[in-house]
Amino acid sequence: xxxxxxxxxxxxxxxxxxxxxxxxxxxxxxxxxxxxxxxxxxxxxxxxxxxxxxxxxxxxxxxxxxxxxxxxxxxxxxxxx
Ligand SMILES: [Zn+2]
Numbered sequence: 551x552x553x554x555x556x557x558x559x560x561x562x563x564x565x566x567x568x569x570x571x572x573x574x575x576x577x578x579x580x581x582x583x584x585x586x587x588x589x590x591x592x593x594x595x596x597x598x599x600x601x602x603x604x605x606x607x608x609x610x611x612x613x614x615x616x617x618x619x620x621x622x623x624x625x626x627x628x629x630x631x
Contacts, residue, residue, distance in 0.1 A: 597624040 590604035596613040597620035608615045615621040 595620055597621070 592601040593604050593607045593614045594601055595607075595616035597615055600616045602616045606616075608618050608621050610621040610625065613621070613624065615624065
């Protein structure tokens with residue numbers, strides 16, 4: 551009977567230690583970084599400098615803009631100057 555009690559105690563301590571080690575960091579870590587990755591990186595508008603999500607950005611050649619208007623305005627101002 552003593553050995554059974556000892557084994558139960560060891561298993562219990564092992565489970566408690568495992569739960570304590572898991573809960574603080576591992577629960578938040580992968581979830582939080584996953585959310586940031588899903589949103590995508592931010593890119594800077596070449597015209598006004600506003601940061602917009604990568605997916606919402608408007609592209610014209612190598613340049614990136616927050617909107618189509620800024621892409622057109624920037625193209626126009628570069629033609630002038
Ligand atoms: Zn802009």
